[in-house]
Amino acid sequence: MIKVAINGYGTIGKRVADAVAAQPDMEVIGVSKTKPSAEAFIANQRGYPLYIAEINRKPLFEEAGIEVAGDVIEMIKQADIVVDATPGGIGVKNKKLYELHDVKAIWQGGEDHEVAGFSFCSSCNYEEAKGRQFTRVVSCNTTGLCRIIHAVDEAFRVKRVRATMVRRGSDPGEVKKGPVDAIVLNPVEIPSHHGPDVQSVLPQINITTMAMIVPTTFMHMHALQMELEKEATKEDIIGIIEAHPRMGLVRGATGIKSTAELKEFAQDMGRQRADLYENCIFADSVGFVGKELFLFQAIHQEADVVVENVDAIRAMMNGAADAATSIQMTNEALGFHAI
Ligand SMILES: NC(=O)C1=CN([C@@H]2O[C@H](COP(=O)(O)OP(=O)(O)OC[C@H]3O[C@@H](n4cnc5c(N)ncnc54)[C@H](O)[C@@H]3O)[C@@H](O)[C@H]2O)C=CC1
Numbered sequence: 001m002i003k004v005a006i007n008g009y010g011t012i013g014k015r016v017a018d019a020v021a022a023q024p025d026m027e028v029i030g031v032s033k034t035k036p037s038a039e040a041f042i043a044n045q046r047g048y049p050l051y052i053a054e055i056n057r058k059p060l061f062e063e064a065g066i067e068v069a070g071d072v073i074e075m076i077k078q079a080d081i082v083v084d085a086t087p088g089g090i091g092v093k094n095k096k097l098y099e100l101h102d103v104k105a106i107w108q109g110g111e112d113h114e115v116a117g118f119s120f121c122s123s124c125n126y127e128e129a130k131g132r133q134f135t136r137v138v139s140c141n142t143t144g145l146c147r148i149i150h151a152v153d154e155a156f157r158v159k160r161v162r163a164t165m166v167r168r169g170s171d172p173g174e175v176k177k178g179p180v181d182a183i184v185l186n187p188v189e190i191p192s193h194h195g196p197d198v199q200s201v202l203p204q205i206n207i208t209t210m211a212m213i214v215p216t217t218f219m220h221m222h223a224l225q226m227e228l229e230k231e232a233t234k235e236d237i238i239g240i241i242e243a244h245p246r247m248g249l250v251r252g253a254t255g256i257k258s259t260a261e262l263k264e265f266a267q268d269m270g271r272q273r274a275d276l277y278e279n280c281i282f283a284d285s286v287g288f289v290g291k292e293l294f295l296f297q298a299i300h301q302e303a304d305v306v307v308e309n310v311d312a313i314r315a316m317m318n319g320a321a322d323a324a325t326s327i328q329m330t331n332e333a334l335g336f337h338a339i
């Protein structure tokens with residue numbers, strides 16, 4: 001069993017913990033928090049040993065009735081690999097700790113590529129992650145872009161990509177974040193970080209991205225254009241999406257035209273936390289003008305990188321022969337079949 005520690009038990013960390021616990025070849029040896037919170041109670045309830053960043057805060061947890069197993073260093077010492085899901089900018093500060101204890105580590109997209117020197121997306125570069133000490137799983141939007149761009153590039157060679165990301169303002173529980181009533185250009189300058197981040201996984205791709213933030217919490221929406229070198233049809237692209245284990249089609253017959261309806265759909269499907277791990281590509285938006293492909297895809301920011309973290313663990317621990325094997329194991333353990 002691969003011993004996994006999750007440093008930072010928040011939006012991403014708590015999902016990665018549950019996904020790891022569901023795998024037949026992995027176990028959660030601990031999760032960490034900085035202060036007592038609802039998530040700390042849940043960690044106790046789920047039976048994950050809870051470690052804390054500063055041990056002098058232990059009485060605060062105990063007074064709240066939350067059991068503490070020790071400090072983060074003790075957790076790291078027992079782990080084969082750490083998934084660092086602390087907030088962006090904090091994770092990089094933990095690097096020295098992982099080096100000191102000679103433990104493998106995975107960072108998230110809130111950190112720069114340089115933190116690990118290698119950026120990961122399961123269906124794009126699994127082979128290159130094998131045996132590595134450090135890896136960064138790219139951000140949620142970048143993951144969604146990499147999946148579709150790589151699959152279309154393999155089949156029809158992508159000459160140029162233009163993408164606009166309409167990003168959710170905050171995760172549902174983040175009551176202090178906004179905007180409440182604005183469309184915020186984030187950033188105003190072009191490109192947004194997503195284009196260069198796609199190139200950190202797929203260096204050959206010519207891509208320019210723009211991004212803005214709107215007052216919703218559930219998902220991001222991408223308007224994506226790809227100019228292809230070879231002739232392709234709508235049916236070819238639909239076929240590529242249907243064959244991909246991490247992409248799915250929102251079919252016209254469902255009547256779904258929004259992220260809100262997608263959330264309802266995920267809840268009705270019985271997905272844990274209403275999580276959509278797959279790119280949700282609107283079938284009726286897939287179309288060509290000449291050799292230029294257009295489509296809309298919705299990306300569930302809390303979920304798509306979770307399955308990628310599980311594959312990154314397996315690749316770095318040499319736990320599966322190839323990407324297809326790991327992706328299938330991860331998906332099956334979660335009972336996940338793309339829509
Ligand atoms: N929330 C999202 O939509 C996505 C986030 N990411 C990335 O994942 C990373 C984590 O983001 P979230 O889960 O949203 O953050 P979050 O704020 O929900 O969770 C972070 C957790 O880390 C804990 N923490 C803070 N400092 C710590 C420390 N020094 N030691 C141990 N734990 C500490 C906090 O208590 C919190 O539970 C960031 O790099 C972010 O950019 C990536 C994809 C999507």
Ligand SMILES: O=C(OP(=O)(O)O)[C@H](O)COP(=O)(O)O
Nearest residue numbers: 109110139140141142167169301
């Ligand atoms: O990885 C994400 O978005 P991104 O791909 O736009 O950077 C997550 O939604 C986190 O974004 P946040 O930094 O606004 O919390």
